[in-house]
Amino acid sequence: MTADSNAPRSSQRLPSETLWTAWSVFLSVHCIIVLLCVTANYMPSLLQERLLFLIRPYAQPLHLDWNSTPFYLTHGTVLDMDHYVEYRHAQDEPWHPLVESVPWACEATARYFRWSRFLALHVDDEADEVAARMTVAAARFVQRKTGRLPERLRLRRHESRSWETAAGLDSTQPSDPHDERYRVTVYEVAVELDPSGDIRVVPLNPLVRPAFPEAVR
Amino acid sequence: MSAADNPSNVQQSLIKTLDTAWQHFWWQPSSLRTAAQLRVVAALFGFYYYAAWTVDLVQWLGSDGLWPRSLASVVASDFGQQTVFRFSLAQLSETPAFLYGLHILWLLNSLWLAWGGPVSRLPAVIHLLGILSYVHRGTVLTGPFEAVLATIALYVVIEPAGDVLLPDACCRHRPAPSRFTATIAWRLTQLHLAAVYLLGGLTMLANQTWWSGVAAWYLVAAPESRFFDLTFAFAFPSGIYLLNLLTHGVVAFHLWCTAFVWIGSLRAVVRPAIAGMWLLIALLSGQWSYAAIMAATSLVVWPARPADSEPQMRPSPNN
Numbered sequence: 001m002t003a004d005s006n007a008p009r010s011s012q013r014l015p016s017e018t019l020w021t022a023w024s025v026f027l028s029v030h031c032i033i034v035l036l037c038v039t040a041n042y043m044p045s046l047l048q049e050r051l052l053f054l055i056r057p058y059a060q061p062l063h064l065d066w067n068s069t070p071f072y073l074t075h076g077t078v079l080d081m082d083h084y085v086e087y088r089h090a091q092d093e094p095w096h097p098l099v100e101s102v103p104w105a106c107e108a109t110a111r112y113f114r115w116s117r118f119l120a121l122h123v124d125d126e127a128d129e130v131a132a133r134m135t136v137a138a139a140r141f142v143q144r145k146t147g148r149l150p151e152r153l154r155l156r157r158h159e160s161r162s163w164e165t166a167a168g169l170d171s172t173q174p175s176d177p178h179d180e181r182y183r184v185t186v187y188e189v190a191v192e193l194d195p196s197g198d199i200r201v202v203p204l205n206p207l208v209r210p211a212f213p214e215a216v217r
Numbered sequence: 218m219s220a221a222d223n224p225s226n227v228q229q230s231l232i233k234t235l236d237t238a239w240q241h242f243w244w245q246p247s248s249l250r251t252a253a254q255l256r257v258v259a260a261l262f263g264f265y266y267y268a269a270w271t272v273d274l275v276q277w278l279g280s281d282g283l284w285p286r287s288l289a290s291v292v293a294s295d296f297g298q299q300t301v302f303r304f305s306l307a308q309l310s311e312t313p314a315f316l317y318g319l320h321i322l323w324l325l326n327s328l329w330l331a332w333g334g335p336v337s338r339l340p341a342v343i344h345l346l347g348i349l350s351y352v353h354r355g356t357v358l359t360g361p362f363e364a365v366l367a368t369i370a371l372y373v374v375i376e377p378a379g380d381v382l383l384p385d386a387c388c389r390h391r392p393a394p395s396r397f398t399a400t401i402a403w404r405l406t407q408l409h410l411a412a413v414y415l416l417g418g419l420t421m422l423a424n425q426t427w428w429s430g431v432a433a434w435y436l437v438a439a440p441e442s443r444f445f446d447l448t449f450a451f452a453f454p455s456g457i458y459l460l461n462l463l464t465h466g467v468v469a470f471h472l473w474c475t476a477f478v479w480i481g482s483l484r485a486v487v488r489p490a491i492a493g494m495w496l497l498i499a500l501l502s503g504q505w506s507y508a509a510i511m512a513a514t515s516l517v518v519w520p521a522r523p524a525d526s527e528p529q530m531r532p533s534p535n536n
Contacts, residue, residue, distance in 0.1 A: 015397070020244075027243060027401070031408060038412040042420045060302040063352050063367040071361050071417040073467075073502050074435045076426035082441035099276070099283075106444060107269040107506045111358045113442050115283060118357040129296070133288050137281075144281040160438035163431065163460065166452040177440045177448070 037064045041071070082158045083116035083186070087142050087150035095154070098138055119155055123187035131187065135201045139191045149199065154188040243404055244397050250389070252373075252399040253333060253381035254517045255406060256341070259369040260331035262510050263344055266366060267324045269506075270351065274320055277355060280311040284355050293356055303353035306346065323347035330377070333386070337379025345370040361413075362507040368409050369514055376402040407518045411475050413511070418471030427468055430461030436501040444503040463501065470494045478519045491515045 015023060033055055040048035052065060059065040074080045085098040101109045115134075122131040135153050142150045159182045164170035166177075174181055189201035270277075277284050286308055293301045306319055326347065330340040348370050352363050376398040378386075385391050421427040426435065437447045451460050470490065477483050492512055499508035 023401070024239070024243070027405075030405070034409055034412060038416050041416055042423060057302050061304055061349070062371055063303075063349055063364065066364045067356065069359070069361055069364050070420075071364075071413060072420040072424065072427070073417075073498070073504070074426070074432055075424040076432060076435040080435060082439050084441060099273075106503065107266060107362060108273055109442065110360060110362075110504070110506070111273075111277070111355070114358050114360060130288075130292060133291070134283075137283055137285055137288060140281050141276070141283050158441050160435060160440060163434045163438075163451065163457065166438070166448055167454055167456060168452075169454065177438070182440070 033059055034064060037066065041066050041069060078157065078159075079117060079120060081160060082113060083120045083155060084113075084158065085116055085119070085138060085153060085155050087138070087153045089146070089148050090151055098142070098153075116155065120157065120186055123155060132189075132201055132203075135187075135189050135191075136199050139199050139201065143199075149193065150191050152188060152190060152204075153201070155186045157184045157186050158182060159184060243401060245400055246395040246397045247400045247403060248393045248395050249376070249378040249381045249399050250386060250393040251517060251520065252376045252378035252396075252402050253386035253393070255369060255402065255514070256333065256337070256373045256377050256379075257331050257383060257386050258510070258513045258517055259366070259373045260327045260344065262366055262506075262513070263348055263370065264324065264327040264331070265506070266348065266351070266363070267320060267327060270320065271324075274316050275313045277358065278307055278311065278316055279313060282311070284358060286311055289354060289356070293353075303356065304349070305353035306350040307354040308350075319347070319350070330373075331383055333377075333379045333382040335379055337377035338374065341370070341374045341377040345374055360507065361504070362510055365410075365413065365507070365510050365514065369406060369510075372402045372406045372409075375405070403518060406514065407478075410511075410514055410518060411478065414471050414478075415475040418468055418475065421468045421471065427464060430464040431457075433460045433463040433467070433501055436503075439503070442503055444505065445500065447500060463497070467494070467498060467501075474515070478515070484519060484521055487519065488516060488521060491519075 036048065036051055036055065037059055040052050044052065052059065056065065070080075086095040087098060088095045099112045101112070119131060119134050122128045122134070138153055139150055142148075142153075161173060161175070161177045161182060162170060165173040165175060168175075188204045190204060192200055192202060194200050276282055279285075289308070290301075291297070293303060307316065309315070323343070326340050326343045330337065330344050345367075348363070348367050352359050352367055376396065378393075378399060381393050385393065421432070424432075426432040434451065437443065437451065450456070474487065474491065478487055495508040495512035495515075499505045502508070
């Protein structure tokens, strides 16, 4: 930290011995907790999980436990690829994007891709309640936005073309990155109203399953 | 055996050295300007974060939103199997009036915090509460940017440095007083940020994509989420070498920063590297918010000139 040569010296009284000790204990414990949370962010061991469980009354409220936040930017797996959700109102109508991206607010756009990625993480299990609840929420959202319940919702993955294809070394794949063959439907549901008027979703088969956790190489 | 070779003397000397180092690291009162700059970074990035919620607040957090309260609770608690300590004001109601009322309060508060003033700890606490409320309400919607923002906002509460107003924090108009709490906030941010660099570097190396030098391609080739299409820069046979260089460079940068930011004499090299590499990472990945907050915070907490003030040791209990 820079210190101004002509700056006034400390305007704050140094703490008493007791306060000094208390601060030192707090800083030591806090730094240990930070170290634990950071090292347990990715593939924690059972010991780390147990310790994280014990410290969560302190770590969770302050968001010190980052809970698998991807600081690695990408691992090149299918889950790291772009996912998005589309809906349609009838069989003869086109598919519409669930959310329009907001170009000026990249954090808002990133939020949508994280939500879609989270859905992709859960569709691997057909009985997964999280995927069902997320698609019901999406159907309700479409109903509020358009005034009509969608007939179908689908989660799609837009796979990246390989470098070899882009460089012209592999002609077996389409060179256009937006070619339809790069878009894979990972999950599709039919949206229905049950007799009580609640929205329910029925997963459709056959589904193209994500290859998670295998890397796409 | 001389007195210096006596094991108890060596032990005492070691303890004294550690004690002095500990005091020097945490307790040397330092200028409030760095703490104020940290406050400005936390406040302005917080303002941006809130502003990015403005257009789609109800779309996500409303009762008919994509991430309703019931779903958030179920996911956070693993279907009620775990007690969760992630308190969020945004969890209290889903009505648009409530959500936007809080939202406007937090937007205005972030501007107040950025400007500073004599009671800056209050807006600092409200700011932290606002960020944590959004982060905890939409845990799965958050990423590295929110993690770093919440971290800085937490440490700004320790020393908001309200005495140094926004113009003085940015333009060095007047000398700033020094406080030991400014040092604590600054050191904690430094340590946490170094941990982020280390975590980034190590988790990259946990996957073969970064070892084999092609991870940069997966960043630039993402067709939906990228900000700019830079694939043309690598789409030729020898472009693979550039991809390899960038991939290895990003990993090396993370690991290199973890260690070398602590050496004051190397900062002349480290600081331009920080600015340049985060710009590059933003261009490659499209994660502009994360890159910007990492660059800004790194440049604030690791300034070009190392500390030149003498440490003020704690007063002796006899005094």
